[in-house]
Amino acid sequence: NHLNIAIKEFLISTIQQLSFFQKFSDRFINFFSPYVEINFSQYEDYQFNHAFSAIETYLGAKETDKAKHLRASQVRESKGLVLKRDEAKVRDEYEGVNIWWEIETDSNGYRTFKLTFHRRSRDIVTDSYIQYVVEEGKSIEAKNKKMKLFTNNPSSQWESSKASLWRYIDFEHPANFETLAMDPKKKEEILSDLVAFSNGKDYYKKIGKARKRGYLLYGPPGTGKSTMIAAMANLLNYSIYDLELTAIQNNSELRKLLTATSNKSIIVIEDIDCSLDVTGNRKKKESYWTRLTKDGQQGDEEDKSSFVTLSGLLNFIDGIWSACGQERIIVFTTNHLAKLDPALIRRGRMDMHIELSYCTFEAFKILAKNYLDLDSHPLFEKIESLIKETKIAPADVAEKLMKKNREIDADGSLKDLIQALERRKKIQRDQVDEHKDRKSYKQLKAFRMLF
Numbered sequence: 001n002h003l004n005i006a007i008k009e010f011l012i013s014t015i016q017q018l019s020f021f022q023k024f025s026d027r028f029i030n031f032f033s034p035y036v037e038i039n040f041s042q043y044e045d046y047q048f049n050h051a052f053s054a055i056e057t058y059l060g061a062k063e064t065d066k067a068k069h070l071r072a073s074q075v076r077e078s079k080g081l082v083l084k085r086d087e088a089k090v091r092d093e094y095e096g097v098n099i100w101w102e103i104e105t106d107s108n109g110y111r112t113f114k115l116t117f118h119r120r121s122r123d124i125v126t127d128s129y130i131q132y133v134v135e136e137g138k139s140i141e142a143k144n145k146k147m148k149l150f151t152n153n154p155s156s157q158w159e160s161s162k163a164s165l166w167r168y169i170d171f172e173h174p175a176n177f178e179t180l181a182m183d184p185k186k187k188e189e190i191l192s193d194l195v196a197f198s199n200g201k202d203y204y205k206k207i208g209k210a211r212k213r214g215y216l217l218y219g220p221p222g223t224g225k226s227t228m229i230a231a232m233a234n235l236l237n238y239s240i241y242d243l244e245l246t247a248i249q250n251n252s253e254l255r256k257l258l259t260a261t262s263n264k265s266i267i268v269i270e271d272i273d274c275s276l277d278v279t280g281n282r283k284k285k286e287s288y289w290t291r292l293t294k295d296g297q298q299g300d301e302e303d304k305s306s307f308v309t310l311s312g313l314l315n316f317i318d319g320i321w322s323a324c325g326q327e328r329i330i331v332f333t334t335n336h337l338a339k340l341d342p343a344l345i346r347r348g349r350m351d352m353h354i355e356l357s358y359c360t361f362e363a364f365k366i367l368a369k370n371y372l373d374l375d376s377h378p379l380f381e382k383i384e385s386l387i388k389e390t391k392i393a394p395a396d397v398a399e400k401l402m403k404k405n406r407e408i409d410a411d412g413s414l415k416d417l418i419q420a421l422e423r424r425k426k427i428q429r430d431q432v433d434e435h436k437d438r439k440s441y442k443q444l445k446a447f448r449m450l451f
């Protein structure tokens with residue numbers, strides 16, 4: 001036992017001496033070393049270092065075909081596997097300069113990236129390489145971002161410790177613009193508008209405008225408004241915040257919710273005519289709002305129970321995001337455009353008014369391609385003339401075209417649709433007739449009263 005202890009002590013002292021020499025030699029070498037080192041730790045003053053995660057993504061994505069140790073993950077089921085480099089040391093090359101990255105983990109489990117390069121390349125690395133890596137990493141992060149669908153919790157629950165303002169689920173909706181049935185020209189217009197917005201960083205900076213864009217989607221039920229929102233999110237890789245206005249009490253709660261949304265997201269208010277009483281009781285709300293803007297703060301207790309106002313909502317949106325360079329898309333949907341207050345949806349507020357209408361023949365052809373894989377069919381002609389005279393929502397057409405069982409083939413589905421169209425056409429004609437009858441009956445009555 002004594003011997004054991006003696007050996008242990010001897011070993012420890014040798015190791016200490018060795019490490020002393022090691023330190024000394026490190027310093028000695030470093031003094032003469034032509035290499036420069038930069039550290040990027042995971043946390044900086046207890047705050048998460050975003051450069052760290054960008055670097056991690058960048059290095060993870062680098063040349064995975066040459067790496068020997070890989071890590072595989074699938075963050076979105078709709079996307080493929082993501083392979084990442086899983087090595088402690090990675091060499092990179094930038095404008096002919098060799099650069100080495102190393103990852104170190106300290107005793108607390110915090111990690112640090114160590115960047116080493118020759119001192120003659122100092123300018124290239126500090127001026128452009130680091131920026132390049134961080135930007136590249138961020139753009140890869142954005143591409144692989146897991147999209148989320150957020151819904152606001154009722155404000156009465158915010159106080160309880162567990163409930164946060166927003167709760168979310170992973171967003172995996174298959175909708176895309178290709179399968180969306182609508183006028184191709186209009187679709188193209190919307191697509192290019194969205195793409196221009198998401199690429200417009202420098203442009204918005206130049207013209208000094210906040211990076212937000214508003215879309216008002218209107219049309220009857222089942223014409224693809226919600227589907228289009230999902231397609232927008234998929235196109236741009238944005239998360240969706242589905243804002244339920246009826247769950248909040250006043251404008252200050254609204255402000256809290258909106259400031260808690262993340263960059264690159266779509267804020268959606270569905271059926272805006274239903275969630276906000278935009279027609280009735282406006283006087284009180286408006287005076288509340290004007291007072292709020294005048295004083296810049298909330299009034300007394302009674303006002304706290306006041307409602308959310310649509311103009312309040314729009315003004316907050318203008319105000320908050322003018323202050324930070326973040327990207328937001330705001331989408332309102334409604335079934336009744338006429339019900340909305342024109343001042344609130346005037347252009348400039350909602351940048352684009354998009355009408356989703358009853359199914360046209362063009363839209364039908366897209367649906368036929370989606371559901372039946374058909375480009376043309378002898379029955380199309382008949383459908384074309386019927387669809388022109390009938391109001392039918394794309395959702396109803398889609399329902400008819402969907403295979404309910406294996407026996408029904410394309411012919412059967414199309415015939416099914418024709419039947420439905422004919423039935424609908426008759427009902428709609430009857431309604432028109434009834435309307436006419438009622439009108440002439442009234443005229444007749446008025447006529448009779450004269451005599």
Ligand SMILES: Nc1ncnc2c1ncn2[C@@H]1O[C@H](COP(=O)(O)OP(=O)(O)OP(=O)(O)O)[C@@H](O)[C@H]1O
Nearest residue numbers: 179180181220221222223224225226227394395398
């Ligand atoms: N234009 C369209 N293109 C392709 N599919 C559509 C279209 N419109 C509707 N559909 C189909 O019908 C279903 C319902 O459509 P959606 O929920 O988008 O309608 P909506 O306009 O949001 O209706 P509501 O006004 O009732 O909310 C969708 O799941 C989709 O499959």
Ligand SMILES: [Mg+2]
Nearest residue numbers: 225226227270
């Ligand atoms: Mg909808």
